[in-house]
Amino acid sequence: MSAALLYALAGAALFAIGLAGLLLQPHLLRKILAFNILGSGVFLILVGLGQRDGTIDPVPQAMVLTGIVVAIAATALALALARQLLDLTGQMRLPEDRPDAEPADD
Amino acid sequence: MTDFLDPLPWLIMLPLAWGTLAFVLGPGRGGRLAVAAIALQGALALQLAGQLIDSGARVYAVGGWGAPLGIDLMADGLAAVMLLLTQAVALPLAVYARGYFAASPKGRELFWPFTGFLLAALNALFLSADLFNIYVTLELLGLAAVGLVAIAGGRQPVTAAMRYLFATLLGSGAWLLGVALIYGTYGSVSLAVLTPLIHAGAPLAVTLAAALMLAGLLLKTALFPFHFWLPPAHGGAPAPVSALLSALVIKATFYLALRLWLELFAPLTTVAAAQLLGVLGAAAILWGSVLALTQSRLKMLVAYSTVAQVGYLFLLFPLATLVPPGTADSALAGGVMQAVAHGLAKAAMFAATGSMIVATGRDDISRLGGVGARLPLTLFSFGLAGVTLMGLPPSGGFSAKWLLLGSALESGQWWWVVVMIVGGLLTAAYVFKVLRRAFLPRAAGDRVARVPRTLEFSAFALALASILLGLFGAPLLELLAVGREA
Numbered sequence: 069m070s071a072a073l074l075y076a077l078a079g080a081a082l083f084a085i086g087l088a089g090l091l092l093q094p095h096l097l098r099k100i101l102a103f104n105i106l107g108s109g110v111f112l113i114l115v116g117l118g119q120r121d122g123t124i125d126p127v128p129q130a131m132v133l134t135g136i137v138v139a140i141a142a143t144a145l146a147l148a149l150a151r152q153l154l155d156l157t158g159q160m161r162l163p164e165d166r167p168d169a170e171p172a173d174d
Numbered sequence: 175m176t177d178f179l180d181p182l183p184w185l186i187m188l189p190l191a192w193g194t195l196a197f198v199l200g201p202g203r204g205g206r207l208a209v210a211a212i213a214l215q216g217a218l219a220l221q222l223a224g225q226l227i228d229s230g231a232r233v234y235a236v237g238g239w240g241a242p243l244g245i246d247l248m249a250d251g252l253a254a255v256m257l258l259l260t261q262a263v264a265l266p267l268a269v270y271a272r273g274y275f276a277a278s279p280k281g282r283e284l285f286w287p288f289t290g291f292l293l294a295a296l297n298a299l300f301l302s303a304d305l306f307n308i309y310v311t312l313e314l315l316g317l318a319a320v321g322l323v324a325i326a327g328g329r330q331p332v333t334a335a336m337r338y339l340f341a342t343l344l345g346s347g348a349w350l351l352g353v354a355l356i357y358g359t360y361g362s363v364s365l366a367v368l369t370p371l372i373h374a375g376a377p378l379a380v381t382l383a384a385a386l387m388l389a390g391l392l393l394k395t396a397l398f399p400f401h402f403w404l405p406p407a408h409g410g411a412p413a414p415v416s417a418l419l420s421a422l423v424i425k426a427t428f429y430l431a432l433r434l435w436l437e438l439f440a441p442l443t444t445v446a447a448a449q450l451l452g453v454l455g456a457a458a459i460l461w462g463s464v465l466a467l468t469q470s471r472l473k474m475l476v477a478y479s480t481v482a483q484v485g486y487l488f489l490l491f492p493l494a495t496l497v498p499p500g501t502a503d504s505a506l507a508g509g510v511m512q513a514v515a516h517g518l519a520k521a522a523m524f525a526a527t528g529s530m531i532v533a534t535g536r537d538d539i540s541r542l543g544g545v546g547a548r549l550p551l552t553l554f555s556f557g558l559a560g561v562t563l564m565g566l567p568p569s570g571g572f573s574a575k576w577l578l579l580g581s582a583l584e585s586g587q588w589w590w591v592v593v594m595i596v597g598g599l600l601t602a603a604y605v606f607k608v609l610r611r612a613f614l615p616r617a618a619g620d621r622v623a624r625v626p627r628t629l630e631f632s633a634f635a636l637a638l639a640s641i642l643l644g645l646f647g648a649p650l651l652e653l654l655a656v657g658r659e660a
C-alpha cells in the first residue's frame with residue numbers, strides 16, 4: 069500500500085467519523101468538534117493525494133493552509149452562536165423547530 | 175491603466191471595501207454609502223456585460239500573476255447574468271433596508287457589514303475560475319449568510335442560524351472532499367484545465383467527487399429533501415435579509431450546480447441522474463407549495479414558496495441532459511430565466527411582506543385585513559411578484575416556464591409539464607390566500623399603520639422588474655449565450 073493511499077484512507081475514515089458526529093451528536097460542542105474532525109479528514113486527503121512520485125507538491129499545502137483559516141473562522145462563528153443559544157435557552161443543543169408556536173415578535 | 179479600470183476585480187473589491195467601512199463606522203451606519211456603492215457595482219456589471227457581448231468570454235489574472243501560481247477570474251455570459259441579477263436585486267433592497275431598519279431597528283447594527291461581505295462573496299463566486307477558489311467563496315458566502323440570519327437575535331433566529339451553519343458547513347465539506355479527489359486525480363483545480371481532461375471513462379474517484387460536490391450544492395440550495403434548514407432561516411430573519419437570502423444566496427449554489435453539470439462533469443452525466451434531480455425538483459414544487467398553503471405566518475408562507483420555486487430550477491437538468499442541442503439550449507435559457515425571475519419576484523415579495531408586518535405589527539396572515547386599503551402599492555407589489563411566481567404572462571416567470579415547457583414537450587418528457595401546471599395552480603392558491611385576507615376590511619382592534627414611502631417604492635421596483643423581464647428578456651438570453659458556442 070502506497071503512502072498516498074494510506075493518507076487518503078485515514079482521511080476518509082476521519083471524514084466519516086466527523087460526518088457521523090455532526091449528524092448524530094445532539095450536543096453543540098460535539099457537533100462543532102465533529103465538523104473540525106471532518107475538515108481535518110479532507111485536509112489529510114488533500115495533502116496525501118497531492119504527492120507526485122514521492123516529491124511534495126506545494127499547491128495542496130497552500131490550499132490546506134487556506135482551508136484551516138476558513139475552518140477557524142467557521143468554528144469561531146459556531147462557538148459564538150452556540151454561546152448565544154446557551155444564554156437564550158439554557159442548553160447546549162438545538163431546540164425543536166416550532167416556528168408557529170412562538171409569538172411573532174418582529 | 176486599462177487594467178486598473180477593469181470591472182472584474184472591482185466587483186469584488188468594492189463590496190468588500192464598503193462592508194469593512196460600514197463596520198468601522200459603527201453599528202447601523204453605512205447605509206447611504208452602501209446604496210451608492212451598489213449603484214456603482216451595477217454600472218460595473220453592465221459595463222462587463224457590454225464587453226462580453228462585444229468581445230466574448232474572458233479571463234483576468236489577479237495582480238498580474240495568473241494561474242497556476244496566482245488566481246484567475248473568469249467571466250462568461252452565465253456569470254454576467256448572475257452578476258447583473260445580484261446587483262439589480264441588491265440595489266432596491268439596500269434602499270428598502272434603510273427605511274426598514276429605521277422603522278424596525280432589530281438587527282440593524284450589523285446588517286450593512288454582513289451585506290457587503292455577502293455581495294463580495296457572491297460576486298467572487300460568479301467570477302471564480304477554479305474549484306478551490308469556489309470553495310473559499312462558498313464558505314465566505316455561507317458565513318455571511320449565517321451571520322445575517324442571526325443579527326436580529328432571539329431564540330428562533332439564532333436556532334435557525336445554528337442549523338443553517340451546520341448545513342452549509344457540511345455542504346462545503348463535501349465540496350472540498352470532491353476537490354481533493356479531483357486534485358489527486360488530475361493535479362489541477364482550474365476549470366479551464368480540467369474540462370477537457372474529464373471524459374466518460376474517468377476513474378471512479380472522479381465520479382465520486384462529482385457526486386459529493388453536487389450533493390453539497392443541493393444541501394446548500396435547499397433542494398427537497400434538504401430543505402429543512404431554509405424555512406426557519408429565511409422566515410425568521412429581518413425582511414431585507416430574507417429577501418437577500420431567498421433571491422440570491424441559494425441561486426449562487428444553483429449556478430455552481432449548473433456549471434458543473436453542463437461543463438465540467440458533462441461527460442459523466444446520465445439520464446438517470448438527471449431524472450432523479452428532476453424528481454427531487456418536482457417533489458420540492460409540490461411539497462413546498464402545499465406547506466406554503468398551510469402556514470399561518472406570512473413570512474413562513476413566502477419561505478416555503480422559495481422551497482417550491484427552487485424545484486423549478488432543477489427541472490432544467492432532465493430537460494438539458496442528452497437531448498438535442500436546441501432543446502437543451504431552451505431548457506438552459508428557461509432555467510436561468512427562472513432563477514432571475516424568482517430572484518426579482520421573491521425579493522419583492524419578502525420586501526412587501528416586511529412592509530405589511532411593519533404596518534400591522536405582527537406576522538399573521540389572518541390579521542392582514544385593512545392592508546389593501548392602507549398599503550395599496552405594497553399589496554400590488556406582492557400581487558405582481560405572485561404573478562411572476564405563478565408564471566402568468568407577461569412576467570419573467572412566464573417566459574421561464576414557457577421555455578421549460580417547450581423543451582419538455584420537444585424532448586417528449588410530458589410528465590414535467592404536469593408538475594409545472596399543478597405547481598402553478600398551487601402557487602396561485604397560496605398567493606390568493608394572502609391577497610384575499612389583505613382585501614378584507616380591517617378587523618376591530620387591529621391597527622394598520624402607514625410605512626415609509628421608500629419601503630413601498632423599492633418593493634414595487636423589484637416586482638415591476640420581474641414583470642418587465644418577460645417583455646424585455648431577450649438581451650439577457652443573448653448575454654447568456656456568450657461563451658457557450660462550443
